[in-house]
Amino acid sequence: xxxxxxxxxxxxxxxxxxxxxxGRHWETGSVQNYLAYKGVVAPHTGQAYSxxxxxxxxxxxxxxxxxxxxxxxxxxxxxxxxxxFDPLDTLLMRLGGAQHVRQTRDAAKAEQTLLQTIEAxxxxxxxxxxxxxxxxxxxxxxxxxAGFPILVYGYEPDKxxxxxxxxxxxxxxxSAAELSAARGRIKKDKYRQLTLDAPNPNKLTQATxxxxxxxxxxxxxxPVKQAAKNxxxxxxxxxxxxxxxxxxxxxxxxxxxxxxxxxxGLTSTYNNMGIGTRSAERDYxxxxxxxxxxxxxxxxxxxxxxxxxxxxxAQAWGKLGMVLLPDRVPPxxxxxxxxxxxxxxxxxxxxxxxxxxxxxxxxxxxIRGEIANAFPLSEADAAALxxxxxxxxxQVGIMADAAHEALREAMSA
Numbered sequence: 331x332x333x334x335x336x337x338x339x340x341x342x343x344x345x346x347x348x349x350x351x352x353g354r355h356w357e358t359g360s361v362q363n364y365l366a367y368k369g370v371v372a373p374h375t376g377q378a379y380s381x382x383x384x385x386x387x388x389x390x391x392x393x394x395x396x397x398x399x400x401x402x403x404x405x406x407x408x409x410x411x412x413x414x415f416d417p418l419d420t421l422l423m424r425l426g427g428a429q430h431v432r433q434t435r436d437a438a439k440a441e442q443t444l445l446q447t448i449e450a451x452x453x454x455x456x457x458x459x460x461x462x463x464x465x466x467x468x469x470x471x472x473x474x475x476a477g478f479p480i481l482v483y484g485y486e487p488d489k490x491x492x493x494x495x496x497x498x499x500x501x502x503x504x505s506a507a508e509l510s511a512a513r514g515r516i517k518k519d520k521y522r523q524l525t526l527d528a529p530n531p532n533k534l535t536q537a538t539x540x541x542x543x544x545x546x547x548x549x550x551x552x553p554v555k556q557a558a559k560n561x562x563x564x565x566x567x568x569x570x571x572x573x574x575x576x577x578x579x580x581x582x583x584x585x586x587x588x589x590x591x592x593x594x595g596l597t598s599t600y601n602n603m604g605i606g607t608r609s610a611e612r613d614y615x616x617x618x619x620x621x622x623x624x625x626x627x628x629x630x631x632x633x634x635x636x637x638x639x640x641x642x643x644a645q646a647w648g649k650l651g652m653v654l655l656p657d658r659v660p661p662x663x664x665x666x667x668x669x670x671x672x673x674x675x676x677x678x679x680x681x682x683x684x685x686x687x688x689x690x691x692x693x694x695x696x697i698r699g700e701i702a703n704a705f706p707l708s709e710a711d712a713a714a715l716x717x718x719x720x721x722x723x724x725q726v727g728i729m730a731d732a733a734h735e736a737l738r739e740a741m742s743a
Contacts, residue, residue, distance in 0.1 A: 343448060344484030344493055351499045354612070354677070356478035357418045358384040360455050363481050363495045364526060367453055373531040374627040386620030387537055388421035389413025390545035391613060392553075393730065394561050395569040397585050397595070404594035405585050409602035410561075411610035413545070415553050418479065424537035426530030433522040437510050440521035444485050447525060453483040453495070455526075457519035462512035463494075465502050465681050467691065477516040479524070482509070498680040538624050542741055545617075549734045563734075566727025573720035576713075588712045589705050590698070596654050600666060604651040605673040611651070614644035614730075621737070632740040639733035646726045653722045656715070659706050661697050668694055 350366040353359020358381050366378040394410030413420070422429055432443050447454045460476045461468045468474075484493030485506065492509040494502040504512075513521050552558035559568045576583035586595030603610040618640040625633035655666035672690045675683035707715065 343445065343486040343488075345448060345451070345453060348453065348483040348493075348495070351495050351501070353381055353481075353495065354497055355381065355385070355412075356480065356497070358388055358421065359497055360479045360481045360495070361418075361421060361526070364453060364455060365529070367483070368526075368528065370528050372623075373534060374623060379529070380619065380623065382616045382619035383623050384421055385412060385613070385616045386545075386624065387424045387541050388417040389415065389548075390541060390620065391617050392545075392548055392561070393563070393565045395565045395572075396557075396560055397572070397580055397582075399585055399591075404598070405591050406598035407595055407602060409599065409610060411603065411613040413548070422526070424533065424541060425526075426533035426537070428527040430525045430527075431522065432524075433520070435520055437514055437521065440513065440523070441485075441487065441506075441510065443523055444482060445487075447523070448483065448485055452525055453481050455479050455481055455524040456509075456513055457516070457522045458509065458512035459515040460512075462508065462515055463496075463504060464508060465496075465498075465504065465676075467684075467687060475516055477519040485509075497677065499677055500680040500682070502680050535627060538627055539741075542624065542737065546734060546738050546741070549730075563727070563731055566723060566730070570720045570724050570727070573716045573723065582716050583713075588707060588709055590702050592705075592707075592712060593698070593701050596662070597665060597669065600651050600654050600669060603647055605670055611644050611647040614640050614647060618644070630740060630743075632743060633737075636733065636736040636740055639729070639736055643726065643729050643733055646722070646729050650719070650722045650726060653718050656718075661701055661706055665694065665697055668697075 345367070348367055350363045352366065353362040362379060362381045362384055370379065371377055372379045372383060390413060392410050392413045392415075394408075394414070396408045396410075397405065398408060399405035434440050434443070444454055444456070456479065457477050458480050460466050460478055461470050461474055463480075480494055480496040482492055482494055484491070486492070487506040490505045490507065492504050492506055494504065494509075496502055513519075549562040552561035552564070554561065558564060572578060572580055572585075573582050575581055578584075582592075582595060586592045618637040621633045621637040621640065625631055625637075651666065655662040657663045668690050672687055672694075675686050675690070679686075
């Protein structure tokens with residue numbers, strides 16, 4: 331049952347001069363949008379902190395490969411391409427500015443705090459369940475939830491509207507009741523709100539060096555020892571093994587057999603590495619941009635020289651998307667193109683793209699039905715595709731290994 335936000339009169343419920351929608355990730359994007367609105371500039375550029383710099387400071391790249399199969403849901407691949415171990419806390423600690431966290435279990439108090447913050451001239455970062463926010467077009471289910479930070483810059487309960495900056499390049503609008511319900515759904519993040527003071531520029535140089543070394547360490551030393559084979563350099567080879575060794579317990583042949591399970595494996599991998607909020611292709615490109623900035627900040631020109639190696643990795647990840655859902659299989663090609671278009675529509679049009687997104691979802695559902703009735707690959711074809719995927723994963727891994735090693739040498743010089 332969704333909680334209803336109480337009606338409280340406000341005098342300045344929306345920041346009418348808010349224009350910042352460049353952030354593309356829940357965490358680094360929300361912070362980037364917040365600091366940009368506040369007029370904070372980075373000491374090494376004289377411009378707003380870029381999301382690339384914030385991504386690097388939050389922990390940078392991470393390789394993680396897992397597969398899951400839960401009863402009642404399609405099996406899926408989970409790829410980790412950026413640090414997921416307390417990235418926001420890490421980022422804010424390294425920025426060095428004071429954090430102001432307000433949290434309550436009471437919806438009315440949470441609304442009052444949010445209104446006071448906006449009336450004082452500041453947006454607020456709040457945590458909300460992605461499945462409860464209608465603009466995400468995610469099917470609501472009692473056993474599915476995911477809490478992420480978003481930025482609220484307008485809240486008008488008397489008009490039942492809230493204005494949000496969340497990954498899209500334009501404003502997103504939900505009802506006050508919808509926002510309240512999303513904020514209150516997950517216990518640990520229930521009605522949590524964050525505002526920030528300006529970063530401490532004197533900490534940035536040391537923080538940047540530490541961030542790079544931490545990224546390098548995670549590539550060679552797994553952040554979770556019990557799953558060492560799933561992370562970093564080893565993660566690429568583990569993934570290759572799962573694609574090519576059918577007798578392994580978690581092999582693709584067993585977890586994603588021919589039929590809808592294989593289709594689910596292919597599409598979930600493509601979503602994770604190519605178009606999702608955590609996109610390996612985008613993250614490697616962002617990290618290259620971070621190294622360009624770090625080369626100036628740290629006065630290490632070699633970082634700029636090796637940044638192209640990470641951009642080449644991004645291109646290799648992009649090629650992997652083409653291998654996963656190849657043009658030679660028409661329903662796979664159409665699915666890839668539709669998934670990419672759906673992502674682009676959200677970024678470019680936000681909720682105004684709803685009609686097109688509904689059409690895309692309907693066509694994707696139809697393709698799924700067609701594939702369930704007649705899967706387009708034989709067992710031999712499926713095995714061949716798995717080997718093609720493995721070859722490209724191996725290539726990405728070799729390139730990522732070389733790029734990280736070049737970065738280590740540059741930082742050690």
